[in-house]
Amino acid sequence: MQLNFLVLIALGLVLLLPESTVARWLGIPTVPFVESASKGSFSLRKLENVIVDTRHYDAVDNEGETLIPPTLSDFASTFGNDLQSILGVNVPVITGDQGAPNSIFVTIGNASRYLDAAGRTTSEGYSIEINSDGIALTGASPLGAWWGTRSLLQQAVLGNLELAYGSAVDAPGWGIRGFMLDVGRHYYPPDFVIEMCSYMSFFKQNIFHLHLSDSSNLNPNISMERKLEFYSAFRLNSPAAAVAGLNIRPNESYYETDFESIQQSCASRGVTIIPEFDAPGHSLVFNQWKPELALSTDFSMLNISYPETIPTMEAVWKTFLPWFHSKTIHLGADEYSSAEVAEYNRYVNTLTDVVYESSAKKTRIWGTFAPSRLLNATNVAANVSIQHWEFFEANPYFDFIKNGYSVVNSDDAFYVVNKWSGSYPQSINLTRVFHGAPDGGPYAPYIFDTSNSTNNPSKGNPYVLGQIPVVWNDFGPNSSSVIEAYWAVRQGLPALADTQWGGDLTQSEFTSIFETLHAAIPAQNLDRIVKSKTNTILSYDFSESTLWWTKTVRDTSGNGYDGTISGNCSVSNSVLQLSSGCAINTPLLSKGRNYTLSFSVNPTSSKPGTLFSGSASSLKAGNGSISNVMFITGGNAFVLNYTLPINAWTDISVVAINNATYLSVTQGESSKLETFEFTTTIGVLSNSFVWGNPMSIEAPISVIGGDSFEGFITKVKLEDSADPSYVTSVAPLVTGILEFT
Numbered sequence: 001m002q003l004n005f006l007v008l009i010a011l012g013l014v015l016l017l018p019e020s021t022v023a024r025w026l027g028i029p030t031v032p033f034v035e036s037a038s039k040g041s042f043s044l045r046k047l048e049n050v051i052v053d054t055r056h057y058d059a060v061d062n063e064g065e066t067l068i069p070p071t072l073s074d075f076a077s078t079f080g081n082d083l084q085s086i087l088g089v090n091v092p093v094i095t096g097d098q099g100a101p102n103s104i105f106v107t108i109g110n111a112s113r114y115l116d117a118a119g120r121t122t123s124e125g126y127s128i129e130i131n132s133d134g135i136a137l138t139g140a141s142p143l144g145a146w147w148g149t150r151s152l153l154q155q156a157v158l159g160n161l162e163l164a165y166g167s168a169v170d171a172p173g174w175g176i177r178g179f180m181l182d183v184g185r186h187y188y189p190p191d192f193v194i195e196m197c198s199y200m201s202f203f204k205q206n207i208f209h210l211h212l213s214d215s216s217n218l219n220p221n222i223s224m225e226r227k228l229e230f231y232s233a234f235r236l237n238s239p240a241a242a243v244a245g246l247n248i249r250p251n252e253s254y255y256e257t258d259f260e261s262i263q264q265s266c267a268s269r270g271v272t273i274i275p276e277f278d279a280p281g282h283s284l285v286f287n288q289w290k291p292e293l294a295l296s297t298d299f300s301m302l303n304i305s306y307p308e309t310i311p312t313m314e315a316v317w318k319t320f321l322p323w324f325h326s327k328t329i330h331l332g333a334d335e336y337s338s339a340e341v342a343e344y345n346r347y348v349n350t351l352t353d354v355v356y357e358s359s360a361k362k363t364r365i366w367g368t369f370a371p372s373r374l375l376n377a378t379n380v381a382a383n384v385s386i387q388h389w390e391f392f393e394a395n396p397y398f399d400f401i402k403n404g405y406s407v408v409n410s411d412d413a414f415y416v417v418n419k420w421s422g423s424y425p426q427s428i429n430l431t432r433v434f435h436g437a438p439d440g441g442p443y444a445p446y447i448f449d450t451s452n453s454t455n456n457p458s459k460g461n462p463y464v465l466g467q468i469p470v471v472w473n474d475f476g477p478n479s480s481s482v483i484e485a486y487w488a489v490r491q492g493l494p495a496l497a498d499t500q501w502g503g504d505l506t507q508s509e510f511t512s513i514f515e516t517l518h519a520a521i522p523a524q525n526l527d528r529i530v531k532s533k534t535n536t537i538l539s540y541d542f543s544e545s546t547l548w549w550t551k552t553v554r555d556t557s558g559n560g561y562d563g564t565i566s567g568n569c570s571v572s573n574s575v576l577q578l579s580s581g582c583a584i585n586t587p588l589l590s591k592g593r594n595y596t597l598s599f600s601v602n603p604t605s606s607k608p609g610t611l612f613s614g615s616a617s618s619l620k621a622g623n624g625s626i627s628n629v630m631f632i633t634g635g636n637a638f639v640l641n642y643t644l645p646i647n648a649w650t651d652i653s654v655v656a657i658n659n660a661t662y663l664s665v666t667q668g669e670s671s672k673l674e675t676f677e678f679t680t681t682i683g684v685l686s687n688s689f690v691w692g693n694p695m696s697i698e699a700p701i702s703v704i705g706g707d708s709f710e711g712f713i714t715k716v717k718l719e720d721s722a723d724p725s726y727v728t729s730v731a732p733l734v735t736g737i738l739e740f741t
């Protein structure tokens, strides 16, 4: 009876439905997909090659933001590498005139069917046709085809290499989709920036905006001497005479070759770097360089009326414009003195003209002063695009869009401030991504105001360029580690990628596929995973299996991560003796959260030295004149109130759980266990502090010893997990004021 009923329903459905079933691919973002009437699926296991259309193999997309667009064949070979690295499908990428059985044919087609939210054609659209023969991927441009390859990879990962017959026609609603990172107040190495591009690209995000100069807020009450020393940075480093002395942090900078490689690597995955130098506000770094440029009333701002100010900033931009491969650069221009609006407008308009004349690039600024309707007023030219961030500055819809300005949505609903803030969260709020519309529906780039829809233009408004969430480092370089910027957006950025593209993913769908897709993102390892057969990643017991004659330390974990001895470390009775200049080099670099790095150590001198170092951190027993155990990461020291006893064995475990890192020690007869936490003290306006913020620090596992540490070490073990019971005495955050004279 029940069965018959179901059969009837099924029959009814079959009769009601036309040739095909309308559906969508669940992905990040989602993809409109129509399953074909002829049921079946194509297995990528049968794939024999990727064929790039001979007629278009060297085509490029000139419509996008980049001036160094890869060719169709460049994108196809990167796709070929990804097929291998994430799916294990190893096929050649060749050229040909047409598709063939068991191939993916990649070509370019009529762009007019791909429309953005405003109904304009977009070069980023693509379509996919899957049948028993294989797959045809047609991009509106090579960039469109590239985004199509991301869809194929995602579906292959989720579908275990099987792709149902059918077709997809897809295009992004908005052209600017990405992320901004404050690399001015905190340095991020080039490789990290490149890995973030790979991360975004998998979710079809195309813009990485780098805020390249800034400082924390300056306390106006400190002495000029301290103002001149306060941490600020200008991250590009050129030998040009025009900028001599501007960059005083050579080891925390991008040289021309670094910036070129960042831009090229990112472009190869469809991501354009938008560079920003922030002025005339947030200009401490320029004023430290040339104090005569400062406003007498605020040393963090430029005095635009001073005759040398605009020429100096023109010279800075002219030095670096030839480095940049984007069509748009960012002048910053936020939070300036409201007593100087006319001068501010003159600054923006003059620099806009200079930038255009010398490089044909367009400019963007942060939404700051609403255009004035007074007849005699000057305004920022309407061809300067506006990056909106806060309604208290200006209303993006009424002040800008309705006056003909194009606007990027960086509303601070999606601001993150690393580690601590009086007003912003420390990671992207997922609830807001999926329910941030005024009616509780999902967020989207045209939603500037999450609670008042009157402030939002229509979805199809052509002046809305896209959306960019932001991670700021308001409290400077020592408040966080490099990798914490990634953890702050690890989920939120992909979630926003769906809304930036115009997808319709729900929060529960996102949760159901995110980790599976995450595990497959090519060309990055931001989780800092180390492959391991078991929970034990590496284990050096320095037993007889250590072959001193081949200088090999055997890894007993089963993973074969054997070490090599350099210098004259000696090994006897299952103990390694470290002395100045000797080291064990492992084949590994770093391990991300969670981990337990344990070892036994017996220092024979109080000489400070390094115990372990890796690509992201080093663990030291003392540094300079202090003997405390500390981690150094990103150039900053995080110091424990603990010193290793000399001439005694201590068992140590460095334990990373979620966003915190601990060190626990067991020492002496009593075997008493003591746990310390690596934290940071955040300085606010040079006179108040927030103590006890957790630090996430990757395990340093590339080198044991290597500099001046002297003593014995053994039982070195790295595990891929952490016992949650270490989270014992988490110190509460404490805020306090420290008066100074």
Ligand SMILES: *[C@@H]1O[C@H](CO)[C@@H](O)[C@H](O)[C@H]1NC(C)=O
Binding pocket: 110, 111, 112, 113
């Ligand atoms: C592209 O397609 C549109 C409509 O779909 C059509 O009007 C136009 O002629 C086509 N262009 C080319 C070059 O085929």
Ligand SMILES: *[C@@H]1O[C@H](CO)[C@@H](O)[C@H](O)[C@H]1NC(C)=O
Binding pocket: 219, 220, 221, 685, 687
């Ligand atoms: C600077 O000093 C003034 C006057 O004493 C005081 O009102 C103000 O709060 C101080 N600002 C900061 C950031 O400490």
Ligand SMILES: *[C@@H]1O[C@H](CO)[C@@H](O)[C@H](O)[C@H]1NC(C)=O
Binding pocket: 294, 295, 296, 297, 303, 304, 305, 306, 307
């Ligand atoms: C800005 O510079 C002009 C020209 O040198 C000078 O007259 C003015 O006092 C300066 N303003 C401030 C606030 O420093």
Ligand SMILES: *[C@@H]1O[C@H](CO)[C@@H](O)[C@H](O)[C@H]1NC(C)=O
Binding pocket: 342, 374, 375, 376, 377
């Ligand atoms: C512009 O005109 C208004 C009156 O409409 C006047 O109050 C203001 O001072 C003028 N501003 C300038 C810069 O001339």
Ligand SMILES: *[C@@H]1O[C@H](CO)[C@@H](O)[C@H](O)[C@H]1NC(C)=O
Binding pocket: 356, 381, 382, 383, 384
């Ligand atoms: C931008 O607009 C201003 C003012 O209308 C104009 O002077 C300038 O030439 C324009 N620049 C470009 C690149 O169109």
Ligand SMILES: *[C@@H]1O[C@H](CO)[C@@H](O)[C@H](O)[C@H]1NC(C)=O
Binding pocket: 419, 420, 426, 658, 659, 660, 694
């Ligand atoms: C660290 O994680 C804890 C919970 O595990 C959370 O309460 C806290 O907000 C996190 N801190 C930061 C800075 O992310």
Ligand SMILES: *[C@@H]1O[C@H](CO)[C@@H](O)[C@H](O)[C@H]1NC(C)=O
Binding pocket: 425, 429, 430, 431, 432, 435, 436, 450
């Ligand atoms: C996240 O966003 C939602 C919706 O805007 C809000 O209700 C909630 O308070 C936010 N959570 C945090 C931790 O800020």
Ligand SMILES: *[C@@H]1O[C@H](CO)[C@@H](O)[C@H](O)[C@H]1NC(C)=O
Binding pocket: 452, 453, 454, 455
């Ligand atoms: C919503 O925005 C409109 C336009 O800015 C404003 O007039 C109105 O007061 C706002 N409503 C609320 C409840 O804030």
Ligand SMILES: *[C@@H]1O[C@H](CO)[C@@H](O)[C@H](O)[C@H]1NC(C)=O
Binding pocket: 187, 251, 252, 634, 635, 636
């Ligand atoms: C750069 O060098 C300075 C001065 O030696 C040092 O304090 C800082 O930690 C270094 N930064 C990095 C990221 O290594």
Ligand SMILES: *[C@@H]1O[C@H](CO)[C@@H](O)[C@H](O)[C@H]1NC(C)=O
Binding pocket: 641
């Ligand atoms: C360091 O630890 C000792 C006890 O081992 C304690 O007396 C001292 O107050 C601690 N210092 C700080 C700055 O916490």
Ligand SMILES: *[C@@H]1O[C@H](CO)[C@@H](O)[C@H](O)[C@H]1NC(C)=O
Binding pocket: 593, 594, 657, 658, 722, 724
């Ligand atoms: C780390 O361990 C905590 C506590 O056991 C767990 O909740 C969390 O999911 C783990 N994180 C990772 C990245 O494995």
Ligand SMILES: *[C@@H]1O[C@H](CO)[C@@H](O)[C@H](O)[C@H]1NC(C)=O
Binding pocket: 231, 476, 478, 479, 637, 638, 679, 680, 681, 682, 683
């Ligand atoms: C971080 O730097 C601030 C100055 O910006 C300083 O006050 C604070 O003590 C430093 N914190 C650590 C842990 O070094």
